[in-house]
Amino acid sequence: MMKHHKLLGIMFIFAIAALITGCGSVSSIEKANNAYDLYQFNTAVEMYKKILTKEKDKKVKAEVTLKVANCYRFMNEYSKAENYYRKVVKMPNSDPIAYYYLGEMLKRQEKYEDAIIAFKDYIREVPGDPVGETALKSAEDAIQWKKEKTRYVVEPFKIVNSKANDFALMYYRKGAFVFTSDREESTGGNLYDWTMQKHTDIYFIEPEGKSTTKYKKPALIDEDQIVNTKFNEGVVTFDSRFNTMYYTQCNDASGKGHNCRIFVIRKKGKVWGEPEVLGFCTDSFTMYGHPSLSPDGKKLYFVSDMEGGYGGLDIWMATYVKRGKTWGDPVNLGPVINTTGDEMFPFAYTNDRLYFSSNGHPGMGGLDIFYSDKVDDVWTKPVNMKSPVNSGGDDFAVIVEKGGTIAKGYRGYFSSNRPGSKGDDIYQFYMTPLEYTLSGTVFNLKTKEVIPDATVTLTINDTFRVAVKTDASGGYKFQLAPENEYSVDAFKKFFFDSEIKYVSTVGLEFSEDFVRDLYLDPFLPVDVELQGIYYDLDKYTLRPESMVVLDSLYNIMMKHPYIVIEIGSHTDCRASVEYNQKLSENRAKAVTDYLEYRGIPPDRMQAIGYGESQIANGCTCEGNEGPGLDCTEEQHQQNRRTTFRIIRTDYVYPDEYKDRLDQYQREHQLGDYAPAKTMPKEQRKRYEEQENQQEQEPEDE
Template identity: 35%
Template sequence: MVKKTFPFLIKGVFALCIGLFLLPATTLGQSKLERANRVFEAGGYYEAIDIYRNIYNDLADASKKPFVLFRIGEAYRVIGNNRQAEIWFEKAIKKEYGDPVVYLKFGDVLMIQENYDKALAQFEEYKKLVPADPIVNDRIKSCELARQWTANPSGYIVESVDFTNSKFNDFSPAFGSEDYGILYFTSSRPGTVGNKTHSATGESFTDIFVTERDRKNTWSTPKPIQGEVNTEFEEGSCSLSSDYKTMFFTRCRVNKRDKLGCEILFAQNQEGTWIKPERIPISGDSIVVAHPSISDDGLTLLFVSDMPGGFGQTDIWKITRNSISDSWGEPINLGAAINTPGREMFPYAHPDGSIYYSSDGKLGMGGLDIYKATQKKDGSWESANMRYPVNSSADDFGVVFQKEKEMGYVTSRRKSGRGGDDIYQFYLPPILFNITGIVKDDKTDKPLAQSTVKLIGSDGTNLSIETGKDGVFKFVLSPSTDFVMVSQRVGYLNGKGKETTRGITASKDFTATLYMASTAKPIELPNIFYDYGRWELRPESMVSLDKLVETLNDNPNITIELGSHTDSRGTDAFNYELSQKRAQSVVDYLIEKGIATDRLKAKGYAASNPKVIDARIEQSYPYLKEGSILNEVFITGLGIEEQREVCHQLNRRTEFRVLSTTYKPADIK
């Protein structure tokens, strides 16, 4: 994944709210390049860009120019201006910047812009120079997956919302009421309490804003929340208790001497005003404790931190308590199934027990992607990428769901936004499955009216319908279910079809044709093969016979005769004996498959019952007309040897006919 930061990540997690106005003054004689480096390394990316660009042409040591070009590109990358980052990384490469990481960073910003072909070229170049780094293999695979996921989107619909978004950064929404008519979010738009400009982004420090929906479904103009939460420092990424009376939020503070970092506080709502924020003492060693998300029962608080004991730059942790009035316990890392050597951020505790979070350390589409983690029976976690369109090639994070629906809001920096980070609405439309089928006679291909069709599903579905004159039937299918359709009609063997909705993530209309065989006429078994003059079944015959086993199991009340036929060549005595043995070989096979012996009868017909041509055979062989009987006189009358051989082949067949439809096993009275 692409390791890129953006406003609240820069302010609240990476740069720790250190602006240029807090940096020690430049000492006399300190070079401008040294000063630029200090600003950059302190997190003042926005201002560092200006300093680097201003000093570039005046550098006395030309060997330092590639480094400056790289630093400009990296600063643009971190603040999210990927187009400019692309330009400056390319300049650094042309100036032969020596650190191979430039190819990795260049590929990252290209991937975020969906330029996957060019990104792959940079990743391949980096791999040549640093073949042992496993990160580049993930980057290469991520490009391939991004293409696949974009071409095959999930069922979610993602749409921008106008009532929260501005040309500034708007992110991390949180519901504030049971009807979802109050929405809190973080923003750097005008109206924030602090009046200082952030040196990392060039925008104001963020505050928490709120918007409300009226009875006409119109959302109000966002305003800073009332009370004591917003300050001159940076507030953001809030989470509310299930009764919406307690807000957990992040605050990042600084002063002239100390890096106070980021901490999590909570505040109570009193008559619409948030009062008396209190700090939650999570870790005294870490300068990053941020992005809280409170569980539905109020007993678990997820958060992000760089505290010791983690797996990467920032991990997702949790603290728990036994009751609302108890103190919080010690921090617990959520483990390697969720956390990586990269950055895990913006956790969301879903009411169903799953966890959503963003990461740049896993396979994904570019930037930060959102992942869903579900807990298995053994307590371990399993994560899955939310894929496109919830995720994009840019940064996607700060998700929140309605409790009972697959819908909510998500933050993204994708191209369709108004500016910087924007909030999008997402939802999963109802997935509808319908099946329309027709029941037909397998010989005439004509619809069979007044047929009963039963639908049986693995979810317990058991429906029945009768076809009209057109033989058509329709059913609504449940999702994630396997179905069997069985057609029944007097004088016919049951027909059967199968369908499944498992793994299908979008609405779909299915079609089916159920063929039924009349019990009034013999039914030929296709592809029953024997060696010349032999009666042992050849292996390729088993497929057809296994279908006959299925037919007998689907029609448990029938008994049948297996009839074997030869052509007219050879003596009658030889053909009768051969055909009887061939018929018996089929019976023996069926008995081995569990069919009761008293349901089966073997009969050898030799050449006594020549084949009668039907409409389907006529379509394949136009010189054979429907109704023709392939006896010796007819075959001899054909002038072409190849045509006569076709007739002999048609006569050599194995058929079954229904003897009874009232069979009951001996153990049933």
């Protein structure tokens, strides 16, 4: 057990201690064992070490050395514990559990490679024990987790931490906090045998005025010793109004109790009323503690070793019975959450997300912090928060601020005795905001020169659009948001539109800068083939699939209303020259007729039929002569083509067609309707609502 189990896993059996002290002569080992059994490890370890200087029996010496190692382990002096476990494993016929605890002590110091060796030794000595396999995997995972990229930043919460043990911070009213500490100011004159420090009390710390960074000196939550007694209190939770507090108290105010129980106390004005023990804390030898109230006040999560659990300490839940104004029978959260180890310090972030600490699930050291979501009333597999939130030490009692999002990140606090701590210390954590950018340069496709003053349009989820102009060096840049799909393209007068490039931030866990260069093809007086224009044999009626291709030409003409084009139609060499000429003229006119039907003024187009006069690949023929007779059907198809050519760039739209042009530009955000650098207010509002819906954690019920 860990030092901070003192509010749950330890009973102060002073009567038994007095009885032992009053007994007659007992051996040195018996005295040391008695101190050990009473969790007086500081006393026991010195007794055992004296015994080792005189003991000759190898078996006894191995047992005592193991006890010394255990004492240092319980006292969280991991380096000393490691030293003594190494001595044990070298002794003949030593308990193989020493290999396991050696690995654990190495893990606590984050010596994971050495821990792997120790756990493999334990598996060799005790094959088939799942505890060894789990420990080995946790050490291997820890090595990987420390290498992984993370958004978390962890810092000591210095305004609270002292030379003593400070842990289990909880939010209080008006920016204040409540926490548990065994600092010198705690009530009670006796020292706690395990830590040789004062017993724990509940403290609060409040900000100086409206400051969010400066705080007054921590003080006891009550000066009348209604809440705090001479024995251990701590680990609290409040209702939403901060008028009702649930907390853990061990051994009763008299010190004669043999367990820890959960009390509730209500504030009347500025004074706390009388504490009452919760109704389900009925067994005098069962541990109850670490309460956490759900945001809606309907569920109370807590820790207990009551019957029906899965191992050591489990997390249980009681539901408030409104009619009886009491808490119902506790229900174990089940084997997904609870293990054969200890699950402790639950924190109900929302009604459907629970944070907690465990040494039973694979972790990096002692207690690790996990979270689980309740989906369809079933808890999901717990997720380890990994490094740097978790460490080789004990990491526990996490709380998380409301209002976090994927983009902004989450903030909170937790307790740890990791390397660098002065015992149990409180740490704050936050996540660096997710920041995504999309940038690039617009180039001339032919010359590779940069193109300034081009319009670059960003389309978000096929719905919203924003646009910027490229700078003097052809560059552009957009800020992106998480969990969105984007496309980007460039446009400029006298150029064909660029290819559309795509970017997605969906599922990305870390910030990223995307680069997408865009290329604009300049208008040149050359033929551009319209791929995909097909006609039935000897027909000039457009097929449906051809209309899709012509729609793209229609869009080019509407985006560039100043151009005049020539539509050219070509045939292969088969059939007579006269026939092919007439067929090509009809096919070219079919194209211009379709575009005119779509709304293009007829004087913006010239339909030219070239027949077989411009064979592209040498497949010429006339009658039964010519190389074209030996060409394949694929080669003939290359000659049956439709092209367009820009022949003027000074067209002025007639009044009767301006309404159609204006409608198109409005719908496609062109010309006077081009997207702004930022979205219009209403569009931005809809976009942010969509973004928040994707990012927010489940709302409280």
